[in-house]
Amino acid sequence: MFTLLIIIIVLAFIFDYINGFHDAANSIATIVSTKVLTPFQAVVWAAFFNFVAYFISKYVFKEFGIGNTVAKWVQPEFITLHVILAGIIAAIIWNLITWWFGIPSSSSHTLMGGFVGAALANAHGFSDGAGVHVINYAKVVPTFLFIFFAPLIGMFIAFFITILIVHLCKRSNPYKAENWFKKLQLISSAAFSLGHGGNDAQKVMGIIGAAVIYYEGTKGNHMDFNQFVSQYAWVPFTSFLAIGLGTMSGGWKIVKTMGTRITKVTPLEGVAAETAGAITLFLTEHFKIPVSTTHTITGSIIGVGATKRLSAVRWGVTVNLLWAWILTIPISAILAATVYYILKLFI
Numbered sequence: 001m002f003t004l005l006i007i008i009i010v011l012a013f014i015f016d017y018i019n020g021f022h023d024a025a026n027s028i029a030t031i032v033s034t035k036v037l038t039p040f041q042a043v044v045w046a047a048f049f050n051f052v053a054y055f056i057s058k059y060v061f062k063e064f065g066i067g068n069t070v071a072k073w074v075q076p077e078f079i080t081l082h083v084i085l086a087g088i089i090a091a092i093i094w095n096l097i098t099w100w101f102g103i104p105s106s107s108s109h110t111l112m113g114g115f116v117g118a119a120l121a122n123a124h125g126f127s128d129g130a131g132v133h134v135i136n137y138a139k140v141v142p143t144f145l146f147i148f149f150a151p152l153i154g155m156f157i158a159f160f161i162t163i164l165i166v167h168l169c170k171r172s173n174p175y176k177a178e179n180w181f182k183k184l185q186l187i188s189s190a191a192f193s194l195g196h197g198g199n200d201a202q203k204v205m206g207i208i209g210a211a212v213i214y215y216e217g218t219k220g221n222h223m224d225f226n227q228f229v230s231q232y233a234w235v236p237f238t239s240f241l242a243i244g245l246g247t248m249s250g251g252w253k254i255v256k257t258m259g260t261r262i263t264k265v266t267p268l269e270g271v272a273a274e275t276a277g278a279i280t281l282f283l284t285e286h287f288k289i290p291v292s293t294t295h296t297i298t299g300s301i302i303g304v305g306a307t308k309r310l311s312a313v314r315w316g317v318t319v320n321l322l323w324a325w326i327l328t329i330p331i332s333a334i335l336a337a338t339v340y341y342i343l344k345l346f347i
Helices: 002-033 039-059 065-071 081-100 107-123 137-168 174-218 225-231 234-248 252-261 267-286 293-306 315-346
Strands: none
Touching (some): 002 081, 002 107, 039 174, 065 225, 081 107, 107 137, 137 293, 174 234, 174 267, 174 293, 267 293
16 A cells, blocks of 8 residues: 555656646747746746745745645545546546547646546445535636636736736837846746646645555544644655746747737737736635636636736637636546556456
8 A cells, every 4th residue: 555655646746847838838929929038937937936836835924725625625434545546547547538639627726637547447436426426616616707707807807917917008219118027027927937836736635645644544543734834844845846847848839828829929928827827826725715727817818818908818729728628627536446446446
């Protein structure tokens, strides 16, 4: 069983790394498309602030609330190491597929679909109707609702920030204003990278936490999530480090979608989109709700595009993204259930 736990931890960090390069585009797409930084400079910038987010979560928020939420998506009696392993494998598979095709899907909802899908498969070994009780609805429902709320919040904040900036700068020299906004984009992209790291690194922490808590429970050592963070302090640190290293690897296919295909973005609009995305991510971290950074920044970019005219947003691309978001959870759940049954045959 200890070997299985080690495999889970290693795969979780691999998922974290993949999450980094899969979601790198979220925080660097606009700054690359506006040519404020080169792609290499942008990933170094984003990766650094992904890691710095560890200290924000630990010393500013003083907790890893999102990790705690993720660890409790599934009721404890339905969590086993096989369930967690199957969920992680399914999440890795779907993340790689969407990365390969340049689809900016949500790593967090991939993980949720995988975790819940594997637990539902495990529930078939319990009494009839057990599946209804597998999910911790108090934790899952807010996460699910924010599939829709996070991009909407990002969109509205970005819309109003853009309107405000345009109004305040309408008499400014266009050339000087653009240079200022290019400098401000460094700050806004850093803020969004902090939000991205704080949100997404904790999701892996939550999965590892669930595995460790289960493992310790089999030895008679009962612990909660806060005790896990205290006793396994290297896990949070490594989670933030892994996502930073993943971001360093970039994600150029998704950069193209996020930075150019949804709407054309100027430095002013890049500042508005990234600031709106960062505000949304910090708010959701405060309320301990795991959200998709992909959904959030996409909504923010749409909000920016809508200030010019609704036709400035390429709705065909946006609708395709929406379908990818909707399908992510059920596909990940089916993948995870399949992997779970295969694992039970051999392990």
